[in-house]
Amino acid sequence: MRSSRGQRATGPRMCGVRTVWDTVGDGEFFCPGCGGDRNYRHLTGRHRFTVLGLPLVPRGSAGPVVECAACHAHFPTDVLDHPTTTRFSAMLREAVHTVTLAVLAAGGTTSRTVLQAAAAVVRDAGLDDCTQEQLYTIVEVLAADAGHGGTDPAAEACGAALAIELHEVLGPLAPHLAVPGREKLLLQGARIALTDGPYSQAEREVLTAVGGALQLCPADTAKLLEAARTPS
Template identity: 70%
Template sequence: MVQGRGQNGTKPRAVGILERIWTTRTSWTTVGDGEFFCPECGGDRNFRRRTGRRRLAVLGVPLLSRGAAGPVVECAACETHFGTDVLDHPTTTRFSAMLRDAVHTVALAVLAAGGTSSRTVTATAAATVRAAGYDDCTEEQLITLIEALAADTGRFLTDTEADPCGAALAIELHESLEPLAPHLAPAGRESILLQGARIALADGPYSPAEREVLTTVGGALQLCTDDVARLLAAARTPS
């Protein structure tokens, strides 16, 4: 007959004694380390990547192997164990850099599609990039970079009217935005698209090339077609 718990919810004395005699212990070995975003601490922390071996212990003496444990990621601060997929989440520092680079790439893509002849557009683009974290960004720097990219055959478009969002430009946007999108709330993804839209609208309505680029931006940010259309229309409405 199996003994249940006592009236106060505690384990029977005999069960407690057996657990002290027969236990399973895990011996951990560190196989790597680094920095990650710890969900338990809520910030960037050092981690240890560990694998282990489970053993049945009698009176504290390991005897029989019970198989492998892990691998796990152990926070060096709180010592909580996580699955290795926790490393897929960027650190706060890395996330900030990814966000900054995403806005910079979108600004360049819009300028490449719409041109840099309008000072209103280049000023808006520079202000957007500075707000994202590139504090020293100037209009002249963006124009110089666009000219250099245009001279780099195959990187950006040479005929925007014939093909307003060519394969090279689409790849550039997807490489910058797709890794970031899963870590952004919907409002954050929409914000990046709207920043690009406001650059395009700084000198008037969207050109076909600008609209095509912004549609590609929305797709790379995992926004559905209807949401992209709604946001591009909303950006045209004065606040």
């Protein structure tokens, strides 16, 4: 006779709890499990007490959760606050463009060398069709909209508007950008400002505002601005 010691029952479970999920939305997100952009389902659930596999008694709600369509893992809904790779790239390009415009507005657009350096930085960020003429025109239009003409008063003309723009563009990006990335963004602006000589007061103020919008402490911002003055 075969001993039954150590054998496990193979029949159905008598009772348990099952979760029934309902889809309430979908979209694309950055999946922490897969490490890339994936489709997702936004789920809410209900726990059911089951007997012989049949759901009988409600046992409360479950979720909401986000389910990855690829790996099927479940995540809390705050995972949707992280931008997708595509969105993050677009945010970074916009940040570089905005910082560049702010520096140009503070320092003026009379220097062809500065415009050349600025356009190169923006193109390196992924805006391949950016030209010196486009940057010059945008800064001049901003100055005209603010009620000033000419190039020299450009910093006063659009400084306030660009300060608001800096916080609107850099604020959402900063929590998702590592410290070296935030420092690089500030240094790019600093090197544009230094192309035609030492910082002007307006340029230093704008770059300090950039550091603040990027959640860099004032002391670190000051150190980075000084480091940019040292040729690498």
